[in-house]
Amino acid sequence: MSRNVLCVDRSERIGGVVDAVEAEDGLTAVRAPSVEAARERLESESIVCVVTAYDLPDGTGMDVVGAIRETASQTPCVLFTDVAPSDIDTASFEEVIVEYLNRDLPDAADRLGFVANDVIDHSAQVGFLAPDDEGERLEALAAYDVAELPIEESFDRLTDLIASHFDAGVAFIGLIERDEENVLSCHGAEMGSITREDTICTHSMLEEDVMVVENIHEDKRFSGNDLLVNLGIVSYAGANMTTDDGHVIGQVCLIDFEERRYSEAERHELQQFAETAMEILDLRQAVRAERPLEVAR
Known part of the structure; x- marks a missing residue:
């Protein structure tokens, strides 16, 4: 970059x-x-x-x-x-x-x-924006013990479904950690972790609604991002995974290799998938902790 x-x-x-x-x-x-x-x-x-x-x-x-x-x-x-x-x-x-x-x-x-x-x-935080609640957000993310949760197969099924539903090249679920986005499941590409400076999700997580970039080459925030350009990524849509306390800990995203628009209905559907991913995390965490699950959405 x-x-x-x-x-x-x-x-x-x-x-x-x-x-x-x-x-x-x-x-x-x-x-x-x-x-x-x-x-x-x-x-x-x-x-x-x-x-x-x-x-x-x-x-x-x-x-x-x-x-x-x-x-x-x-x-x-x-x-x-x-x-x-x-x-x-x-x-x-x-x-x-x-x-x-x-x-x-x-x-x-x-x-x-x-x-x-x-x-x-x-500078530890240079190169990317962070939400005002960054410290509390990271604490909320750490509370999920993601490495110990049996979520891989559930998330793989979910990203397969998301990609098929939207006919998208790539669908992935990522948790946004202190310095990188940890991709837990990805359909259509091999993705592990992405630095927060390089991932569009760094920007998307700051938006209240689903964020859509129809063409990254025409967006000054991303047109100089060599990683995105080299991967051939053109369009992006991201929806927040939000805890009950209001902390955004991850994203459910769509990537395509051509310019693409998303209707209001499609944005709403993507947000629903993000809520489903969050519910899976909550369920697995509740079972692991052997405590009652409270779902209020």
Whole structure:
């Protein structure tokens, strides 16, 4: 996947920032000469890191940090400025990965690309969005003891049925763990685990309703995803597997190798299949724990 770095600075000096970023192999600079332009780029393009000045024509770098928190809070930010940290409201750093680099240092420009690459590589949550309840969600997922549950055959039958019902190339059931999606059953392809940076389900799980991508090549979020492109994936539909407490722990998904639309009725049916997968998990967990099963859906 390409590494687009959003460079935010005044017009008269943004060129130097762009040159410094692109001097590092694997990084592509995206220009934004203002806070407003930065907001637009964050909403329209796949950005893996932001390098921002502090003094901007229509605000400060902290406004850019705020925009990151609103649109993609796991995207790391490098504050490239000559303003001292003591003069910056550090409360704005909350929930955003921020690295400070003083642009007055003699080797600052030479180090900027390296610093950007480093925060991309070593920030634990960089590259994907996470729901607000991520900690509680992971606890809810861990409570299912999936490795010990006899669900493989049931899920295989379910994915066979889903693929046949929708006449889809691939149907799969995946649980979304901390860093990857663990595919428990897949009809039509060999799939084991997918990093959360690469799986569309990272985005789909944030939607309340079934998410459909009719053509990933026309969607800026996924058109640069080499894994999806190399697999020949074109269309996607995903429905949430949600616990009784409201935590999304997995997805039931359809993949096809051509552009495809899904009607409202088909989306509703896919959600019903996701609820069925969740009920299977609940049933197997209840039997294993030898406790009464409470189904309230």
